Amino acid sequence: MAEVHGLWPAGKGSLAEVRKPCIRPACRACASGQKHPAFILSIKEGGRRRCLHVPREMVPVLQQAIRNGRRIEQLLSRTAGELLQRYRQARDRGGSRRSGGE
Ligand SMILES: [Zn+2]
CATH class of the missing domain: 1.20.5 (Single alpha-helices involved in coiled-coils or other helix-helix interfaces)
Structure with missing residues (x-):
């Protein structure tokens, strides 16, 4: 399986972009509703779904x-x-x- 050697690192999961509010007071991005882009990785571990910050x-x-x-x-x-x-x-x-x- 020489083909697999070139395919590392490999993983299974889904990456999603979300927008989160921050804790800063009077943040312009949050006040405008834009918030802050963040990435979440959703993976399955033993049948349970886990979301990790990326x-x-x-x-x-x-x-x-x-x-x-x-x-x-x-x-x-x-x-x-x-x-x-x-x-x-x-x-x-x-x-x-x-x-x-x-
Ligand atoms: Zn903010």
């Missing part, structure tokens, strides 16, 4: 990791199909000598 500089890293994770999932689906295909081919080759095979 520092701005980590956003591109996580976006790439999530893309890599999806790519790896696609590759894994393909290898599962290939395993089955290889098994069938080997079985059919071996079975051609038998009479009345399945």
Whole structure:
């Protein structure tokens, strides 16, 4: 699986941009309703959803990791199909000598 080597770091989750108010008094961004953009990573841990705050500089890293994770999932689906295909081919080759095979 040489293809997977280039796909690290990889992760699974979803990144969302939210707008949060701050605690500063008389903040212009908050008063205007603009608030402050923040990124949240939503992940599943043991069937439970968790939301984690993401520092701005980590956003591109996580976006790439999530893309890599999806790519790896696609590759894994393909290898599962290939395993089955290889098994069938080997079985059919071996079975051609038998009479009345399945
Ligand atoms: Zn504010």
